[in-house]
Amino acid sequence: MSSERFSSDIAVPTLEDVANMAGVSAATVSRCLNSPGVVTDRTRDRVMRAVRELGYAPNFGARALAAKRTNTFGAIIPTMENAIFARGLQAFQEELGKHGITLLVASSSYRSDLEEEQIRALVARGADALLLIGHDRTDEAYGILERRQIPHVVAWVCDHSQSRLSIGFDNRKAMKALTCEVLKKGHRSLGLITADRIENDRARERAEGLFEAMAEFGLTMDEIRIVEAPYSIASGAQAFGELMREEPRPTAVLCGNDVLAAGAISMAKKSGIRVPEEVSITGFDDIELAEIVTPGLTTVHVPHREMGRGAARLLLNLSNGGDPGPSIELTATIKWRASLGPAPSKS
Amino acid sequence: MSSERFSSDIAVPTLEDVANMAGVSAATVSRCLNSPGVVTDRTRDRVMRAVRELGYAPNFGARALAAKRTNTFGAIIPTMENAIFARGLQAFQEELGKHGITLLVASSSYRSDLEEEQIRALVARGADALLLIGHDRTDEAYGILERRQIPHVVAWVCDHSQSRLSIGFDNRKAMKALTCEVLKKGHRSLGLITADRIENDRARERAEGLFEAMAEFGLTMDEIRIVEAPYSIASGAQAFGELMREEPRPTAVLCGNDVLAAGAISMAKKSGIRVPEEVSITGFDDIELAEIVTPGLTTVHVPHREMGRGAARLLLNLSNGGDPGPSIELTATIKWRASLGPAPSKS
């Protein structure tokens, strides 16, 4: 009925078409596809042949509508433009793939209004579960998740003051540890290049960690210059330029991530400022970039793959009605390379 | 009816719930959402309030089923692990966003069997149109696209021997031009680090371009050493190491992309081989990485953003039943940086 099957009928075949060709009911075709064990070998063969012949593929919308399950998870990351989330996402996807579930990725450009929109889109699209980055988002966003009871996990963070299920590392602690190393090298005049801290708890926590370390070493906020910059090499470079014009000039510039740090290094090179002899620079994330730049970037190594894999497992569990257990804290470690050196002796 | 609305009813709200709360029919709610202009301001206000109050979001499956349109496009890229496709994809997404359509991204790991699977998944999921990279894929993949008449465009390539709609640049021509520059510098012993050329027409075309240039300069295949390597900095580094052990040692190493080239440069540095004094290295793509490494990478600048934006427009057109016009050829240009120098004077 749905497709009259003229000689050159190009309509998309439906369950019913397959049923007709195989001489069975639509219900039987559906069963062949979903629980093959429950149908005779003979009829199944017949049905499968028809399926192939027609090039039939089930209509996802209809299936979702009827089954209330899509076998699709979603992930919303702040950006695809740099590699920060790529590796973790890859691991996430690989793990999901093993369980036959498809991943849909959206990016929010670090804007929580857009993220809310993306959550809506993915949820509406039937995502069975969601991977989110960081805790910062609108109440509406959380409202949607709760009302529809969408299993979700927050990754890339481990904030003990938050109760939501998460897997990640303590950004504050990691940045504090790195800053302590910088201070131990004798630096007393710092610079910070950070992403916008509004709507970005990772950036905020990292900055806080830095401040805590300074406090422990008896430094005040007078001894640090802060520049906020969008996530890109170019803006990292520009921010570094601004910092170098400050008085007194920082002897160590900590960057909120490797991308900004790479920009800083390139600007230093362009300006003839030697790293680390005149200025030390540090990053955060330990993406490939950190190893490639010259000098290599001392940075915080983040367990991207474990995070992705772990997040997938939590979500898989959750969406099967299982108990995911408590949030998981992974550890980030300092990765030493050449960009961090002792403070220049004078000034 | 669908949700009885007890005091703590957590059921997902449907169109009907909204209609009840607003005291109108479901049809009116639907209209408010889809063609707001056709309904009274007063009722629309009432409806929208109900929508907000209930946190209503339309069910995608149902909507797709009824409207036969999802306002979703898909893109399948070979990898998310490096930035090669990121910028283009971002532009693609931005353009689509302007038109209210959502982008779903999948990655194929450079494997056409996986790509076919992803095409299936996206098509089944109702993607109205698809962005694909390169021409190489299974007949089945194209079969699906044709049978279901899914508008699609092939990007990152411009192969005049292919009739399929595409937007991109001529990989062969670009690599040939770059190679000519290398040869003009006097290099007569070359190395090529390329991605696997099976199932990857970009890599194949680039290699062919290189060979053409060599032929024009009267060189034979004896004068080039080729190593295939997976897309990663580490494998680029390793491949470069292998090349440097060849006899005679190449004086110029051309890489199929910037990621491999970055690896090559880092290995050169590690081995104490000066670039470009002892060996010249070139990349392809001109991603940020190319600017960051030291020395800067002479590479082929690819118009990623135009490609992404253009692809979106073609697809938008196509999915609205319009005529997209012919394939579009963009031009890739050589971006000069320091990594390419004259051939060392002796041997």
Added chain:
DNA sequence: TTGTAGGCGTTATCAG
């Protein structure tokens, strides 16, 4: 401008 009713392609619940 708004409401009514039918249908979109599957799955799931029943009988048979």
Added chain:
DNA sequence: CTGATAACGCCTACAA
């Protein structure tokens, strides 16, 4: 083991 048949949630003529 198989076949009707009723949802599933929304859109869209068509009618009022």
